[in-house]
Amino acid sequence: MLHSSILLSGDGQTILRDCGETFYPPDIGKVFDMLQDYFGREFRYLRLSVTDVCNFSCNYCLPEGYQGDSGRSGGGFLRLSEIRNIAAAFAQAGTRKIRITGGEPSVRSDLPDIIAAVKQTPGIEKVVITTNGYKLPQRIEHWVNAGLDGLNLSIDSLDPSVFQAITGHHRLQELLDGLDRAAELGMSAIKVNVVMMRGYNGQQIDQFLNWVKYKPLTLRFIELMQTGDNEDFYQRNHISGELIKERLLREGWEQALRSKDAGPAQEFYHADYQGRIGLIMPYSKDFCASCNRLRISATGKLHLCLFSDKGIELRHLLQRGDQKDELIAYLQAQLNDKKVSHYLRDGYTGGTRHLAMLGG
Numbered sequence: 001m002l003h004s005s006i007l008l009s010g011d012g013q014t015i016l017r018d019c020g021e022t023f024y025p026p027d028i029g030k031v032f033d034m035l036q037d038y039f040g041r042e043f044r045y046l047r048l049s050v051t052d053v054c055n056f057s058c059n060y061c062l063p064e065g066y067q068g069d070s071g072r073s074g075g076g077f078l079r080l081s082e083i084r085n086i087a088a089a090f091a092q093a094g095t096r097k098i099r100i101t102g103g104e105p106s107v108r109s110d111l112p113d114i115i116a117a118v119k120q121t122p123g124i125e126k127v128v129i130t131t132n133g134y135k136l137p138q139r140i141e142h143w144v145n146a147g148l149d150g151l152n153l154s155i156d157s158l159d160p161s162v163f164q165a166i167t168g169h170h171r172l173q174e175l176l177d178g179l180d181r182a183a184e185l186g187m188s189a190i191k192v193n194v195v196m197m198r199g200y201n202g203q204q205i206d207q208f209l210n211w212v213k214y215k216p217l218t219l220r221f222i223e224l225m226q227t228g229d230n231e232d233f234y235q236r237n238h239i240s241g242e243l244i245k246e247r248l249l250r251e252g253w254e255q256a257l258r259s260k261d262a263g264p265a266q267e268f269y270h271a272d273y274q275g276r277i278g279l280i281m282p283y284s285k286d287f288c289a290s291c292n293r294l295r296i297s298a299t300g301k302l303h304l305c306l307f308s309d310k311g312i313e314l315r316h317l318l319q320r321g322d323q324k325d326e327l328i329a330y331l332q333a334q335l336n337d338k339k340v341s342h343y344l345r346d347g348y349t350g351g352t353r354h355l356a357m358l359g360g
Helices: 080-092 111-119 136-146 160-167 172-184 205-212 231-237 241-250 321-337
Strands: 005-008 014-018 021-023 045-049 097-101 126-131 150-154 189-196 218-223 266-269 276-280 293-296 301-303
Touching: 045 080, 080 111, 080 321, 097 111, 111 126, 111 136, 126 189, 136 150, 136 172, 150 172, 160 172, 172 189, 205 218, 205 276, 218 241, 241 266, 241 276
Parallel strands: 045 097, 045 293, 097 126, 126 150, 150 189, 189 218, 218 276
Antiparallel strands: 005 014, 014 021, 266 276, 293 301
16 A cells, blocks of 8 residues: 655645545645655666767677767756756655666766766765776766766676777776776775676686676676667667576575665675675566666656656756755656566567666
């Protein structure tokens, strides 16, 4: 059953929503509870894309490199003032963690300013970033000084030749050096993302496990997901995360409890390993039951799911900071349409052509 929530509607009326029904009581003031949908899922975590441009050409995402120009239309990519308004509204509505994504967020020269603006928002407790690690050794200190709390770095292979085949770049050592620099700066919330693909890194699980044995970080194996433009690649390369989970359990790994603002990964620990293993398995049963995150695209559209049909325009509510209450009410109203599942198991990919559109 849903909790009651009181919010301000787009036309200034106060709405009380309880158990999926909406009615309009007398004026009882503006009070905002946690954003939640009809299935009782609460949204404490926002994935905020600041660009869809990426300077890598990963074979599972942008094999031909960046081709789009969505940031050149519809007002361009989100401005810093709009990002401040987004962070403030979501914080007031109960969001405590914001992940900055792309594309590749570091292609924006004002990324340190973005990190600082989000971190300085009252109510936001964690600001983290997902990056491909381009020039990470030179950039990570600026991000940490701006207030960054956590780093997710994509390293799809520890073999330089395989890394190059996947990403189109000979930059593996640069990423590893960037990881070391982040640790030197005292960052403890470090995660490495690995998209598992049968024809590329599918036989390198042992290598990854040996590596994380002496690395105090979380290594996350991510199931390859089908998107609008990679069906053939997906069919050839998908590996079920359940197979990896079964192996971990056989080898004595234990599953950790999940925090309220955590992402979708199931996390495992082992007494003999300094690091942890995370599994992101979007094709597993009930994957969406614990969904706690919403997404905003780099052009200011709300996406209720990574695989939703289309984004919901928010830009008209982002221009002035004094529209925060109206923005929150609008967000809650849109959550009425959030589906119970993404239906990936049925081959449905919605409007997601590639993962750079929303940063995964």
